[in-house]
Amino acid sequence: MAQFTFSNNTYAGEALAGFMASTLLQADSVKRGLWTVIQECKARQVILTVDDDVVLQNPSGIFNDQGTTSTQIESYLDPVVYEFMKTEQWDKLIQSWEQSQIKSGSLNDYDGIVDLRNFLMERYTEKLSIASERLYYLGKGNTLEATFTAAYPGLLSTVASNGSTYKLTLAGLGASMAASAISASGVVTVTSTANLVSGDVVTINGVTGAIADTLYGAISGQSYFIVVNNATTFTLVRNYNEVNKRRAAAFTGTSTGATVNFINVSNVIPVLQAVYAQLDYADRSQPDFNLQIPKHVGYAYAISQANKATNVLNAFTLPKEMDFLGIPLQIMNHWNANVILGARSSNLFLGVDLLSDQQNLKMVFLGDYTNDQVVKTRARMKSCVNANFFNEILYLSA
Numbered sequence: 001m002a003q004f005t006f007s008n009n010t011y012a013g014e015a016l017a018g019f020m021a022s023t024l025l026q027a028d029s030v031k032r033g034l035w036t037v038i039q040e041c042k043a044r045q046v047i048l049t050v051d052d053d054v055v056l057q058n059p060s061g062i063f064n065d066q067g068t069t070s071t072q073i074e075s076y077l078d079p080v081v082y083e084f085m086k087t088e089q090w091d092k093l094i095q096s097w098e099q100s101q102i103k104s105g106s107l108n109d110y111d112g113i114v115d116l117r118n119f120l121m122e123r124y125t126e127k128l129s130i131a132s133e134r135l136y137y138l139g140k141g142n143t144l145e146a147t148f149t150a151a152y153p154g155l156l157s158t159v160a161s162n163g164s165t166y167k168l169t170l171a172g173l174g175a176s177m178a179a180s181a182i183s184a185s186g187v188v189t190v191t192s193t194a195n196l197v198s199g200d201v202v203t204i205n206g207v208t209g210a211i212a213d214t215l216y217g218a219i220s221g222q223s224y225f226i227v228v229n230n231a232t233t234f235t236l237v238r239n240y241n242e243v244n245k246r247r248a249a250a251f252t253g254t255s256t257g258a259t260v261n262f263i264n265v266s267n268v269i270p271v272l273q274a275v276y277a278q279l280d281y282a283d284r285s286q287p288d289f290n291l292q293i294p295k296h297v298g299y300a301y302a303i304s305q306a307n308k309a310t311n312v313l314n315a316f317t318l319p320k321e322m323d324f325l326g327i328p329l330q331i332m333n334h335w336n337a338n339v340i341l342g343a344r345s346s347n348l349f350l351g352v353d354l355l356s357d358q359q360n361l362k363m364v365f366l367g368d369y370t371n372d373q374v375v376k377t378r379a380r381m382k383s384c385v386n387a388n389f390f391n392e393i394l395y396l397s398a
Contacts, residue, residue, distance in 0.1 A: 021119075024126055024244050025295075025333040027133030030355065034290065034330060034345050035136075038077060041351035045077040047388055077351035079382040082148045084128055084361075086377045090116070117375070121361055128358045128379060130244060133334045136350060136385050142241060142336070144215065155348065155385045156336055160397060164390035166278065170203075170261040170338060170398050173274050179204075182211055182255035186224075186236035193234055195266040198227045201240055201296040202262045203338045203398035209255035213239060215247065220258075223337030223398070224249055240337040243295075261398035263338050265307070268300040271340075272324050275396055279327075279342050283392045290330045292341040298322060298331040342394035343387070353382040 030037060038045055050073075055066035131145040139154025140146040159165050170176050181189040182204075196202075207220040216222055216239055224236035236249050263271050275291065276284075283289050293301075302320040309315035322329040354360075361379045366372040387393060 021123055022244075022246075024130060026126070027129040027334060029133060029136070029330075029332070030350070032330060033288070034292065035348050035350040036346055037355065038349060038351045039354060041077055041079050041382065041384065042353055043079065045351055047075045047077065047349060047386065049073045049075070049388055075386055075388055077349060077384045077386055079351055079353070079384045080148070080150045080152050081380070081382050082146070082150075083381070084124070084377070084379040086124070087374050088120075088377070089374050091373065117363060120377070121363060124361055124377060124379075125359050128361075128381075130334060132358055132381065132383065134241075136383065137332070137335055138241075142216070144241070152384075155387065156339060156341070156395075158385065159341065159343075159387055159390065159393055159395050162387075162390040166280070166391065166394045168275065168278065168394065168396040170263065170271070170396070171259070173267075173271055175263060175267050175271060175338075176259055176261040176398075179258040179260050180256075182207070182209070182219075182236075182251075182258060184211070184251050184254050186249055186251050187229065187233055188226075188236060188258075188260065189233050190260060191232065193228050193231060196226065196228055196234060196262065196264065198234075200226050200262055200264045201294075201337045202226055202234075202236075202260050204236075204258050205261060205398060206257070206259040207255050208257045210253035211255040212252050214250040214252060215239065216241065219251070219255075221398075240294075240296075243333070261338055263297050263300060265300045265303050268297060268304050269308075271396075272301070275340055275342065275394065276325055276327070279394055280392055283344060284327060284342070286344050288345045290328050290343070290345065291324065292330045292332050292335070292343070294335045294337050294339060295331055295333060296337060297340070298329065301329065336397075338398040340394075340396040344392070347388050347392060349386050349388065351382075351384040351386075357381040 029035060050070055052070040053068050055068065057064060057066060131143060134143045135146055135152060135154065137155050139157050140148070140152040141157075142154070146152065153161075160167070177190050177192075179188050179190050201223055203221070203223040204219050205221060207218070211219055213219050213222055223240035225238045225240065226234045227237050228234045236251075238246065238249050242249075272291075301322070301324075305320045306315045312318075322331060357379070358381060361377055363375060363377045365375050367374075
C-alpha cells in the first residue's frame with residue numbers, strides 16, 4: 001500500500017497552508033479540434049469511406065451507365081479499456097504536517113484533510129489527461145504510464161506504418177549527421193557541432209552497439225535535449241518524453257555509430273519549405289488542415305522569424321504567428337520530436353466512451369465501510385485512435 005515519503009521533515013507539527021506541485025505541459029489537442037471525436041465508443045466502431053469516378057460521355061437518349069464501381073473501404077475504432085487506481089494512507093502525513101488540525105483521539109489521525117484530497121484530485125486529473133494524450137499520439141510503447149497488456153499503437157505509429165501515407169525523412173532534407181560514438185554518459189561524437197546549440201533536440205537512429213536508455217530501453221528512435229560541449233561533441237541530457245517529469249537521461253553500454261537527426265533554428269525554414277512543397281494541393285486548401293509540429297520546432301520557428309526580421313523593433317519580444325504560408329502550425333505538447341504531421345482533423349479519429357472520463361475520478365475513504373483507514377482513488381477510460389485516407393496525410397520523421 002502506498003505511503004507518503006518525505007525528503008525532509010523540517011516543519012513537523014505545523015499546519016501547512018497549501019500544497020505545491022511542479023508545472024506541467026497541458027494536454028489540449030481535443031480542445032483545439034485536431035481530432036474527429038467519436039463518443040460512446042464502447043465496442044468496435046466502423047468508419048466507412050466511399051469514392052467513385054465521374055465519366056463524361058457522349059449524349060444519348062438511352063441511359064448509358066458509366067460502368068464504374070464505387071469503392072467502399074472500412075476502417076475501425078477498437079476501444080482499449082484501462083484504469084487508474086491508487087490507495088493512500090493519510091495518517092503519516094497528517095501527524096507530521098497538520099497535527100494542529102487533527103481532532104483529539106488517536107483514531108482521528110486517519111481522517112483525511114480536505115485540502116489535500118482536492119489537491120490530489122486536481123493533480124491526478126491533470127496527469128491522467130497528459131497520459132491519455134501521450135497514449136493517443138505515441139502509443140503504449142512510448143507512454144511509461146501505460147502498463148496494461150492490450151496493444152495500443154498510437155496515431156503516429158499507425159500513420160507511419162501505413163503504406164499509403166506520404167512519407168518524408170530528415171535525412172533526405174540535409175537535417176542529419178553521422179555520429180562516430182556515444183559513450184555510457186551520453187556524450188556523442190560527431191564531425192562538427194557548428195549547426196547545433198545547447199537546448200536543441202536530436203533524434204538518434206541507426207545505432208550500432210549495446211547502448212540503452214535506462215528508462216526507455218534501446219535509444220534508436222529516441223530523442224534528447226542536448227548540451228553542446230565543444231566543436232565535435234555534445235551530451236544527451238534528457239529524453240524528450242521527460243518534458244513533465246524532467247528526469248535526467250542515464251545510459252548503459254556504448255555505441256560505435258549512429259545517425260543524428262534534428263530540426264532547429266539552422267534548418268527549420270528549409271524543412272518547412274520542403275514539407276509545404278509536398279503537401280497535397282487539395283488537402284492543404286481545406287479549412288481543417290493543419291501542420292502538427294513538436295514544441296521544439298515551434299520554438300525554432302519563432303526564433304528564426306525574429307532572426308530574419310529586418311528593421312523591426314522588438315523583434316525578439318513581439319509574439320510570433322504560428323503559421324507557415326497560410327497553413328496553421330499546431331504546437332503539440334506531447335509528441336515525438338523531429339516529427340511533422342500534415343493532416344485534416346476530419347481524417348484523424350479519436351474514439352472514447354466519454355471525453356469527461358479523464359476527469360471522472362472517484363475518491364472514497366474506506367474507514368466508515370471496511371475499517372481500512374485508507375483513501376482509494378479510481379478512474380476508468382476507453383479510447384482508440386485511427387486515421388482515414390492515409391494517402392492524404394504527410395508524415396515527416398527522423
